[in-house]
Amino acid sequence: MTTSSTASPAGEKKKARKKKGRKTVIKTAEHTVEVVSDSGEGAQKCAQIFGRVSARMGNGVWTVEIIPAEIQPPPRTPPSASGNRIRIGTKPVTNWGDAAHLMVAFNEQVLLHRHRAGALADGCIILIESVWETHEDEDIRNEWAAAMEELDGHDYRFVMVPLEEQALTVVENPRRGKNMFALGMLANLYSRDLDIIKDLIRHEFRKKAPEVAESNIALLELGHEWAEANLDFKVNIPVEAPSMPMVVMNGNQAIAMGGIASGMELCAMYPITPATSASHYLSEFFENFGGIVHQAEDEIAAIGVAVGASFAGKVAFTITSGPGLALKTEFIGLAVMTEVPLVIVDVQRGGPSTGLPTKIEQSDLLAATFGQPGDAPKVVMAPATMEECFLCMTTARKIAETFRCPVIVLSDANLATGVQPFARPNVDRTWIAAPLDLSPVADGQKPYAWDPQTGLSRRVVPGQPNGMFRATGLSHDEDSKIGYSPDVHERGCEMRARKIAVFQQTLQPPTVHGADEGELLVVGWGSTMGAIEEAVDRAREEGLDVSSLHLRFLSPLEPGLTEIFSRFNKVMTVEINYSDDPKAPFITPENRRRGQLSWMLRATTLVDVDCWTRVPGEPLRPGQILDAIRAHVPGGAK
Amino acid sequence: MTTSSTASPAGEKKKARKKKGRKTVIKTAEHTVEVVSDSGEGAQKCAQIFGRVSARMGNGVWTVEIIPAEIQPPPRTPPSASGNRIRIGTKPVTNWGDAAHLMVAFNEQVLLHRHRAGALADGCIILIESVWETHEDEDIRNEWAAAMEELDGHDYRFVMVPLEEQALTVVENPRRGKNMFALGMLANLYSRDLDIIKDLIRHEFRKKAPEVAESNIALLELGHEWAEANLDFKVNIPVEAPSMPMVVMNGNQAIAMGGIASGMELCAMYPITPATSASHYLSEFFENFGGIVHQAEDEIAAIGVAVGASFAGKVAFTITSGPGLALKTEFIGLAVMTEVPLVIVDVQRGGPSTGLPTKIEQSDLLAATFGQPGDAPKVVMAPATMEECFLCMTTARKIAETFRCPVIVLSDANLATGVQPFARPNVDRTWIAAPLDLSPVADGQKPYAWDPQTGLSRRVVPGQPNGMFRATGLSHDEDSKIGYSPDVHERGCEMRARKIAVFQQTLQPPTVHGADEGELLVVGWGSTMGAIEEAVDRAREEGLDVSSLHLRFLSPLEPGLTEIFSRFNKVMTVEINYSDDPKAPFITPENRRRGQLSWMLRATTLVDVDCWTRVPGEPLRPGQILDAIRAHVPGGAK
Amino acid sequence: MIQLGCSLIGSSLEDDRSWNMQDYEAAIPRWCSGCGDHAVLTAVQRLLEEEQLPPEQTVFVSGIGCSSRFPHYINSYGFHGLHGRALPLATGVKVRRPDLHVFVVMGDGDCCSIGAAHWIHTTRYNPNVVALMLDNGVYGLTKNQTSPTSPKGFKSNTQPRGAFLNAMNPIATTLGVENASFVAQTGDWVPDHIYQTLKAAYDHRGFSFVRILQRCPQYTDQIFLDAMRNPETIELLVHPRGIRSADTEQIYKHHVPHDPSDLTNGFRLAQLDDKIRLGLFYQNEDIPVYEEVRSVPTHSADEKIAILNEELDKHAV
């Protein structure tokens, strides 16, 4: 960020004033907006509706939540910053971008938070509440002044907005009104359809008295008028009408709906951030589909109930995050050993331990893959978009059922809370698990009648006459009889491993984004796809010879990687997990901690896969990745 | 095993009879004996004393338990086989060998078990109870006959012994007497010192009435006389007097005593096979040293108590096996995050899940290293011998304390129950943890005052004035204040990783066994060392160009491996864990499940480290490894 | 048992099969001779036969321990699970398959130590499941460690100078849990009393917790010696709505009348330690059964798709 500023806050900060004449129109293919307030002032609601109307009008949208760590942090402090970033584009938007071009801040402290986080682009337009600068409380005035000093020298353009003053003309408690006024302002600035917004507001407050929606609509209109009268610019992000029907939701809703669409009928869980909102959604709607959410006493019981339900019939799932995954370690091993199909969703957050409960990280890959004592072959996969969150649940359910194994789905906090429109899934009967088949079992059919080539066997469930067997986590033979002899144990291990190899052979090699060969191949997984591909596209525009590859199946790995890697001079993963800086003191190639995917790729392919990883507790920015690419590609360093 | 037999059981089986004249003396540098009975008949006691007297007399010894899966399996069935293998040598014995040269079997069914397990060498002398062949119960006679048919055609030499008949001359219940008669026989055959044995018997029964020891001694003498009179051979294994004082114990006792010697004062555990016997030993003796064993309600509470005790002062430890390690996953992450020193002993058994509770496997390496969600740097190490079980506990405690991190010690069921003499440890004050230092903390000293280079910081414990802080598993700064900003989190991750890199830099490169360069390097870890080195020695005698390397530190890995590997054409691990046969259907280099160490070595060194692994639920035999070496070294295949 | 919210195809309700004791036998039990588990197995097989439960409609779930080998010895479906975790597995089975008869067998370590949280919470959920806790006061399978129910002073491999703590009182603990609906105690050596207790537990609509005092000749022979030798040490809880076993009432002359709906008196009796008390401490049939509370109408794939599409409409852009 340059410090050559044309508008110092002290100098050029202007009280918004009536404008005569034409407004400047900023025409752009994309624009990034942040709305931040104190926690509890409703910036999130404002931003969500803004994102949603933008999606409805046909823009690409990606939203990311800005969440404070506490339930009710002290107001007017940086940690209180709560809101959203909304990135809007003409084309589909795949990530949260680098920084905001326009910021609506309800006070200067939450603005500071965003500034310190590097969230404001050069030239950012800051619409900021005007009440604080001249507040009767001297402390507040001093805080304002100090904040302005800190912001001084940056290339920001301030516009003072009397949010509170205006809101008070409609509601008594401005904390409950400023957000809709701000929404009205944004609607004006971005020429959003007020009727759609009104519908969304009415839907939002449908459970409250009708007056509530109406006063919110009054605030919306007020904001709209005020902006029309007082602001001297508009932003125009042209729309390309999407060619197909779209839906918009966050990744956790997508996981939840995807779970329903897969025909699973039991989700057993224990609350944990950032996974919980998926179960909130399910708690609300699952019963309409004949499904239930069982909130268990802990994560162990949750997976236990899921394993029991799966054993007894179809496929159940459980949803959790890092600390919960840790507690499920033993039961996942049991599901592997008894070949009970099961879907485990891990919405990753920052670790280790309780770590960063609300923040994104991609650091559960190795634990998911290797967490179990003993050899426990299973499938680990990761959706890369909200849409894939929806789709992957049916895929996971089918793999679990076909291959009689647990499937771990690694989502993350970025997907979980981020919102993006995607093509409306066309759910048909093939998605939905078949009803329970309780027909009698053929004489002599064994509960683990492993095909010696494939390790696959047909599942038998309680209620099927003639199929009685006792599942056990002890070493056992095809009859599920306990056996400790070398051949029984080796056979069982082999068959459980084999079917996963067979599964891997059903996969297609992944597709390279960019050129099929070149200097640098960036490999990613999970929610970073959009940012990585944007960075690669920008790098290619700069003439850098870089491509990227995004993996959905992490264990087993998709086939063909060794061959793909061989076409590039250098391969490097980009991940949100910890790796040592190779240049740091005491770090050698032999002791360096590496990005988790890079570790797996090295062991598998023996290619010297490097890694560029960060653990900022927020999504990676395409600009950051671009810098990393520049540093790793010949001709990239400037 | 060849089937050309010179002595068919039906044909040449002979009733032992009085011998006149000189006996054949089998002079040998080593001999392997098995004693097997029905569970509850005391073959283990017989064998243990036999092993112990052999150690006392200066022979090298290695014993391995043969344990039935049930507490009281039905008698006279193969699963009832209970006993020991004792391998005795002139030089130190480092593993259980290939097969038994002499077998004492209390019935033909337990013999069958051993035969089916391939435990009998060609030419094996079988001293077998004579009562069954002509038993009044026809079923028993038939069982005997069927067994002899199965054994027919093998190169075994049968000697019939009237164990029960003879025992009945001294005791009423032969189930409680045959074992000491057998011991007397073995004492005679191997010329063991009867006085030492009598002492050992008296010690064994010291808590019982004196008559018990005396009747056992009478049986001993009876067996001795009977053998003198009736058997036509003796075995002579020359002794090389050891140059230093020796002790003899199993690996679990060594872990327990080593824990005591390290000065740790709390072991919190939950019973689990095969770890429990270590806590039995501690339960008996720890209090004499000011230590206690806390048996917790589960493994989670056990490690929780240990973490609490470590937080409050010195270093505590917990001991468990696979399923218990799984349950400790979350707490290990907390110990990493709060930098609480802690020693976790995992006595590995067969997995996954409940698996093979009493049997050896080396398949918890990846779970120990990567089990935690998030990045959780810690130290994972593995003793290779009983002696190292003893020594490693002090090493582990010191690492934990110096580097403020959990240390996982991977032992296994082979070390746990195997007995081997080793140089008596010379415990001095430097082994024992310093007393609690509760001196005031200097002003401004932070609880995590990370040295920016090394990540190390000085520990502060409750009771130290001026040092108050709140440990937390959330992301935190040097003051232990919760912080979710990118810099706080990245810094913490970096410092916790750095100190482990620093630790790695304090290690020496491991020493190659055999030549420093060549065709094949076999790499192992844990209890397989003796078998691997014996196989390598035998291969080298055959002229094969093979060496081996044994690792004690698995994470971080010992330094210099890449360089060492570069001196060999092929590197291959030998491990007791599952790997896919590369030639099996559907298996490709990209989906092959690999030996756990080989996987880590590949990722670290990018050398194409192959693996040869088995999961037989028993220790590897040097002959097996030799075959594997032959198959992987030019000129090896015959 | 009631069949609710379960989309079954194929059903064996109208079949005319019948089963005898042998039909319920599977692998040969591998417990020590004299082990009390044998007697429990027999009583359970008798119950299955009397109730003519179709083997394929019956599921035995267990944890890990000697006692948890139980499912292997019964010809039904079974799940020999993880140490301490039988109850979540059983809840999972029952909540999605209320048509199945679900039995749980646990050891004292299994249930009261590592499984304690699930024991408490399953009591609270109250699924219609019969839970047998085979209490030998010791960890049997792992060879003689102290269990929460080991009597104070009992010498084991982990507490060789005697158990440090008073034994836990599983009956009192269960009674303290909200929604406890059936809490009974019996002993392996009174075959008719076990049987009658099992029958009452099976007939109960809800979670039936049965503690079975179980002899382990291998490790805790001594703790029930008195009870074996001296009928004076036993007192039976008797009541018309309690557990009635004429045989047993003949042998044991101490009877204490106890109305099983009286929770406080049940708690009081459970606290007394002068005698071993067998019988029904508490029963309440009015507590909702979890799988009924959670029962929801089922839907065909097409219905689901239709509802899903409505749901997607709400998210349409």
Add this chain to the structure above:
Amino acid sequence: MIQLGCSLIGSSLEDDRSWNMQDYEAAIPRWCSGCGDHAVLTAVQRLLEEEQLPPEQTVFVSGIGCSSRFPHYINSYGFHGLHGRALPLATGVKVRRPDLHVFVVMGDGDCCSIGAAHWIHTTRYNPNVVALMLDNGVYGLTKNQTSPTSPKGFKSNTQPRGAFLNAMNPIATTLGVENASFVAQTGDWVPDHIYQTLKAAYDHRGFSFVRILQRCPQYTDQIFLDAMRNPETIELLVHPRGIRSADTEQIYKHHVPHDPSDLTNGFRLAQLDDKIRLGLFYQNEDIPVYEEVRSVPTHSADEKIAILNEELDKHAV
């Protein structure tokens, strides 16, 4: 508190420092305004001050939850541990460091749900530790999910149509556990009653379990509304050996005499749900304290080496 079996060097017993309330303050509490946790914090700090506990000799251990932020706000040693696992950590601290004053703060989810096994078993071990369970009837930190103590029908994010089950009764559950030695209930809105309860808990030799009914204006405002508005809904357990708070007895006129040594009556009172009952349900000072039971003489390094050598002699070949 009693100092046993602990090899300390340096000791601050004879110092002449003194502490006021502020000396016990650390970070500024970040709970919602109106959150009951604030009142508990104040009462705790008052206790620390009255008892003049040296900050460095005091340890607050917690799990994860709003309530578990507690240690960060107290100037003492603290361990903000794992969700549900505060009690094992605290036991570990106390058993090896009986010289430290150990307090545990847990939420209702923390203690009664995921931590249930540890709650039961720590009650049984009976370490001399004060355990505060801040019961707001909800999962606060994770934003409004049903907890075991949520009243039936309470609408949350995971049970939006109302809690399915009766609320758990933590007092009754604790009373059912063998070795329970101090079981009391208080409410965050009666400052003197909390204080007196904390004081009694602190004075108690053994594991003091205190359930504090705690208002969460954010999510469960309604569940204590009645109690706030209508003093009739409250009944105090009173007894000379119980918890005495003159202030509170003024406000709440319903008093029920209850001898805290009467377990059965305590259990009966705990079962009644017509009123909220505050006071001491049970106390028994005769139950051995775990760290005393497990106290063993300490040894110098040289002594240890000597004993070890004797031990090695037994294994000498």
